[in-house]
Amino acid sequence: MLRNLLSQNVTAVFVLATLLGVLAVPVSAFAQEDTSEVEKITLSPSSRDLKTDAGATVTGSMKIINNGTMAYDFTVYARPYSVSTEAYGPNFTDQKPNADLYKWVQFQQTEYSIEPGQTIEVPYTLNVPENAAPGGHYGVLFAETKEREISGTGVARQKRVGKIVYATVNGEYQTNGALKEFILPFWQTDTPLESSVRIENSGNVDFRASVSTVAKDVFGRTKFKYTGDPIVLPGTVRLAEMKWETAPNFGLYNVQQTVTFLDQKHQNSGYVLLTPIWFPIVLGIIIVAGGAHAVLQRRKHRN
Amino acid sequence: MILLKKQVAAKLLIGVAVVGGALSPVIASAQATDTTTVNATVNSAISVSSTGTVAISVTPDADGAIGTGTDTVEVDSNDVDGYTLTLKNDADTAMNGPDVPVIAATTGTLAEPTALTANTWGFRVDNLGTFGSGGTSTYAAVGATDTEIRSTTATANAEQTLVQYAVNVDLSLPDGLYTDTVTYTATVK
Numbered sequence: 001m002l003r004n005l006l007s008q009n010v011t012a013v014f015v016l017a018t019l020l021g022v023l024a025v026p027v028s029a030f031a032q033e034d035t036s037e038v039e040k041i042t043l044s045p046s047s048r049d050l051k052t053d054a055g056a057t058v059t060g061s062m063k064i065i066n067n068g069t070m071a072y073d074f075t076v077y078a079r080p081y082s083v084s085t086e087a088y089g090p091n092f093t094d095q096k097p098n099a100d101l102y103k104w105v106q107f108q109q110t111e112y113s114i115e116p117g118q119t120i121e122v123p124y125t126l127n128v129p130e131n132a133a134p135g136g137h138y139g140v141l142f143a144e145t146k147e148r149e150i151s152g153t154g155v156a157r158q159k160r161v162g163k164i165v166y167a168t169v170n171g172e173y174q175t176n177g178a179l180k181e182f183i184l185p186f187w188q189t190d191t192p193l194e195s196s197v198r199i200e201n202s203g204n205v206d207f208r209a210s211v212s213t214v215a216k217d218v219f220g221r222t223k224f225k226y227t228g229d230p231i232v233l234p235g236t237v238r239l240a241e242m243k244w245e246t247a248p249n250f251g252l253y254n255v256q257q258t259v260t261f262l263d264q265k266h267q268n269s270g271y272v273l274l275t276p277i278w279f280p281i282v283l284g285i286i287i288v289a290g291g292a293h294a295v296l297q298r299r300k301h302r303n
Numbered sequence: 304m305i306l307l308k309k310q311v312a313a314k315l316l317i318g319v320a321v322v323g324g325a326l327s328p329v330i331a332s333a334q335a336t337d338t339t340t341v342n343a344t345v346n347s348a349i350s351v352s353s354t355g356t357v358a359i360s361v362t363p364d365a366d367g368a369i370g371t372g373t374d375t376v377e378v379d380s381n382d383v384d385g386y387t388l389t390l391k392n393d394a395d396t397a398m399n400g401p402d403v404p405v406i407a408a409t410t411g412t413l414a415e416p417t418a419l420t421a422n423t424w425g426f427r428v429d430n431l432g433t434f435g436s437g438g439t440s441t442y443a444a445v446g447a448t449d450t451e452i453r454s455t456t457a458t459a460n461a462e463q464t465l466v467q468y469a470v471n472v473d474l475s476l477p478d479g480l481y482t483d484t485v486t487y488t489a490t491v492k
Contacts, residue, residue: 037354038353042348043348043349046348144486153360153400153481153482155357156356156484158485159486159489160486160488228456229384230384243456
């Protein structure tokens, strides 16, 4: 009886200590973010495709929307646009020959103030040079908030949103593209389910590709469908990813990939086995253990 | 006689019916149908937001003490090909204060983040590059060119990226306010 009493007390102390350890909050030097005010800048439309002639003047506008809770000032300006990687990481500084559209841009007004809930239409003009080369020219139009003063040590933030302009100057230009490869690994050990395609543009003008992935289970039911229309810039290879972010951790799927661009259509299909990395190891151990057990049993019966 | 009366009554009834039918308004119910196509144009849009300020309070000691602040950056985009969120500094990457010296940018990079040495500052985003997840010990400099901190391949609805900033200061740094300005950029792909 005494032992039981002691055992219960030890258990109670252990549970209490565990709870205290879980609930204890470590002290560290950090500052909480003030979440009472939201500074938000929205730009629409986020891109523009256009065809024009050398020497022409093209007008347009973009909407800047303040759907936050703070008023702010913003400026508009243009910068070069190109990409640095196949995943199309943007580059707003390198002045490549076809990233020169920013030089054509003219804003009537570059400084604005906007209140919460307000929308401002920002007009711009593209003055296409007389000697603009036929083919693609690219740039980005930015709307950037002005930094706010902060009262203590810390980091002040500016935010900017960009409208990418894809312009084609009429004349003799080349459109040329090729499928580099479909990417669809059979055995994938983690979500998302990876499905992608690499498309090359060897011409001097951009084109849009239409890509899709459809994943079906072993019963033929469609479990995932993705469609996109990525743009492929001249002189680049674009990796168009079609990930299934919410795929289950385990499953066997029949996946069909399709890509269409210019006058080409390409398709690929295959099975994808989604399992954790430990699954084949465990399966192998079970098989070996089962086989060894069967051999031992046979020997036993013979004897 | 009765039969005659009945015949007359029947004829009268028929006559009334015919006259009534003739005098009743004729409703011309010829129906015409037409179809209208309703088109809705949904424009593309992209937005970026953050809340409040990123203030860092730190009490230094001789060996250096670390203070951190976290920024929650939200992006909305209805472009099905996704968006890119970048972070950059201006040409001066140090945190400037009331006097020289300053809090210099860490030598760590996205490819090789490092622990902060005394009187340096940097940023980290969990699971970005080689930062790893959950740890708070390695940081990279906010450089003068755009560094990608988030890249997606689908539409985004209030998608958050947590950016943590940290400073390490020792007693050789004068007290006061030290600040730097960074820029977040969101563009579609």
